[in-house]
Amino acid sequence: DAKTTQPPSMDCAEGRAANLPCNHSTISGNEYVYWYRQIHSQGPQYIIHGLKNNETNEMASLIITEDRKSSTLILPHATLRDTAVYYCIVRPSFYNNNDMRFGAGTRLTVKP
Amino acid sequence: DAGVIQSPRHEVTEMGQEVTLRCKPISGHDYLFWYRQTMMRGLELLIYFNNNVPIDDSGMPEDRFSAKMPNASFSTLKIQPSEPRDSAVYFCASSLPGTSPKFYEQYFGPGTRLTVT
Numbered sequence: 001d002a003k004t005t006q007p008p009s010m011d012c013a014e015g016r017a018a019n020l021p022c023n024h025s026t027i028s029g030n031e032y033v034y035w036y037r038q039i040h041s042q043g044p045q046y047i048i049h050g051l052k053n054n055e056t057n058e059m060a061s062l063i064i065t066e067d068r069k070s071s072t073l074i075l076p077h078a079t080l081r082d083t084a085v086y087y088c089i090v091r092p093s094f095y096n097n098n099d100m101r102f103g104a105g106t107r108l109t110v111k112p
Numbered sequence: 113d114a115g116v117i118q119s120p121r122h123e124v125t126e127m128g129q130e131v132t133l134r135c136k137p138i139s140g141h142d143y144l145f146w147y148r149q150t151m152m153r154g155l156e157l158l159i160y161f162n163n164n165v166p167i168d169d170s171g172m173p174e175d176r177f178s179a180k181m182p183n184a185s186f187s188t189l190k191i192q193p194s195e196p197r198d199s200a201v202y203f204c205a206s207s208l209p210g211t212s213p214k215f216y217e218q219y220f221g222p223g224t225r226l227t228v229t
Binding site for chain 2: 049
């Protein structure tokens with residue numbers, strides 16, 4: 001399974017875009033990139049996933065580089081409620097390992 | 113949609129007692145997962161079900177842990193007897209059937225914080 005590398009922490013001003021990077025240089029062709037976040041004392045929350053095309057939903061945008069070795073999660077207008085730990089996970093497109101083990105993630109702090 | 117519902121939200125019990133955690137998945141979701149989260153070990157998958165059938169229980173730490181899913185809208189995780197090292201936050205999650213990527217698009221409940229003294 002591909003490993004991911006994320007910065008341990010980031011700050012963002014309220015109302016500005018938050019750009020969270022993730023490196024997954026060993027990703028294979030059949031692996032998707034998923035993003036989750038965990039707000040303090042809550043369960044993990046699914047945000048978005050993608051394979052190779054950029055994706056957008058009501059929560060965020062996911063930009064995947066052409067070589068697929070890295071991606072960026074974009075929260076277009078961060079609010080204080082977006083303060084959380086954000087996890088980038090790479091999982092295969094088939095069921096070979098059902099473990100959703102999260103790494104250390106990036107602790108995003110949105111400041112007023 | 114109410115999301116995944118878990119009860120109780122907090123449980124404090126003494127060592128040796130039986131603990132039962134409950135979960136109601138999102139309607140229409142065929143997969144149900146039980147996870148445990150601690151500071152030391154992070155998020156760990158314990159067991160998951162597909163259409164009420166246990167598929168992979170390799171993450172269940174020992175025989176003291178058991179999980180059931182009697183119907184599509186209810187699952188339990190039981191610990192008997194409980195030990196202090198079982199103290200953790202236990203999450204239930206569910207996901208849609210269909211293509212493989214949906215399997216990892218999981219929706220988590222608020223969790224049950226278990227403290228065993």
